[in-house]
Amino acid sequence: MASHDSQYQAVVGKSRLSTAVAHAILVAGLVFLLAPILLIIASSTHSTSTLQLGGLQWLPGDRAIENYARVISFEAGFSDRITPMGMLGNSLIIAIGVAVLTTVLSFLSAYAMVFFRLPCKGFVFWFVMVTLLFPLESRFVNTFGVVVSLGLINTHAAIVLPALAVALGTFFFRQHFLTMPKELIEAATLDGAGPFRFLKDIVVPLSISKAGAIFVIAFMIGWNQFLWPMMISTNDDLYTLVRGIGLIGQESGPGMALVVITILPPFFLLLIFQRWFYKSLSV
């Protein structure tokens, strides 16, 4: 360990003091990032009246069980069809749909752009990148028209599909593919691998960790959608957890509990994928 330290210092050329300062800054950053989450978790264990009188709470209270029990038995909406399990199901369908489709589509489009001889490759790429300038919010009205004309209103597809037009994944995969040595393709070609085998046997296995990262990011995008689901669905059956928070009231104990429940699935997903995620970001 000592030798490791000194090695580290030899490389970075830093004293023990400046290491301590660096760590202090990192810890401060960590506290800053964690504070809101801790605040929500602590607040979710207080009664609604405590929260309304005293604001959000830093310390745990004694109403945890009641709050979470209320959330789980919560029913709302016209004929009580909005339930936590229903909302969770919707959120999962939408987030997984967005994640899977975004990953697959951006993977395939980047594959085509990098490995196929397309005419106007550069133009196609930049055309795809331009979609970054038009987030869903900026094209609500047109997209709404399209969805209506497709007869998709009040369906999961209506919530999922418009969220797919995100070039980020395509860009990410393209950059990754471009780092693959061209001899790899050539060797595979000589080994008798056509485009499909090359995709399946070489590119996919070498891109799994990148795909994991894109999957997580796209899952978050799908999970956190708020405005668009609200616009495109009038049906209580399509309520998501994120929308449910508004329904139950944010400044209430059960509301805080619902917030905590809402952030759990993305959190666990990240936990599962974290090794891949960091690996793919650091390479």
Added chain:
Amino acid sequence: MSKVQLSNVTKTYPNGAEAVRGVDMEVESGEFIVFVGPSGCGKSTLLRMVAGLESVTDGQIQIDDRLINDVSPADRDVAMVFQNYALYPHMTVHGNMSYGLKNRGMPKQEINAKVVEAAKMLKIEDFLDRQPNQLSGGQRQRVAMGRAIVREPKVFLFDEPLSNLDAKLRVQMRIEIKRLQRRMNVTSIYVTHDQTEAMTLADRLAVINEGKIEQMGAPIELYNNPATLFVASFIGSPQINLLPAMFDGQYLSSGDLKLEGFVDLPQSKELVLGIRPDELRLSDDGQFPMRVDIVEQHGSDNLIYGAILGAEQESDEETEFCFKTSQDMLPELESNLTLGFDVDRALVFHKDTGERLR
């Protein structure tokens, strides 16, 4: 056992670069051909056209009398070994070697037998379950060769396969490649710019310059009888000594030096005299006074570099010669030696065309 035939093969890249300008070549069955030449001369391009990785702009490539210009790389039955190995990083050694066979639909048992046999031949049978990143450079190169061998192709293609290895390993692998090729008797084309590799591996050597074959023949033939100044200066290590000169009917003169014994050379044309370092000898009545600049001791022999005094100078630099001699010859630096040579063994070239005159 397959013949490869190139007829007037040309390659112009889309950006206009003329990489290969009309190459004719016949490679006999089982022959080991080496392409050698300076960087950018088109060696790789030519090789890659045989592999099918580059299209042929003009001309014909045939393997066993079958025109393959438009045959896909996979169907040409050639295997290639790349400089950077190009192993599939996520597959084991076994996976790397069997991939090509699997794609061709060979039964599993047969694949296994072939992989194990090739691995034994290459002494990598202990690594079959490892991934490439757990292997040394030399081991990776063996796997790359194994991948080529198991395919039992008609033609092996090598593009500078040893360039990423350290000097010692390179020599070792060089010998092994030669041995393997002898044993398997597969027609091979090998690209390198290492001229020791070229000399030692080739049955025939093709010296390529600016997209054309400058000369082709057995290595020793090219060494002894280079057709051009380019070939003479490219083949042979240390490089041949070159001296700018003119012929006046009686003497071949260079600056203040007058060399006797040359006849039948064109007069008042710029010529170049070429003498191999091992053709020089120490001699009191020799033709070249040399001032010793550097002595390199290589073990069995010494290389003595020095300026030839009085010789015509190309630009500002003094004309330097290299003199290859025995271990015990250790002259003082800055001392003067007198070197002689055998006129019959000296080469004379046209300076402008590079053509050899004698």
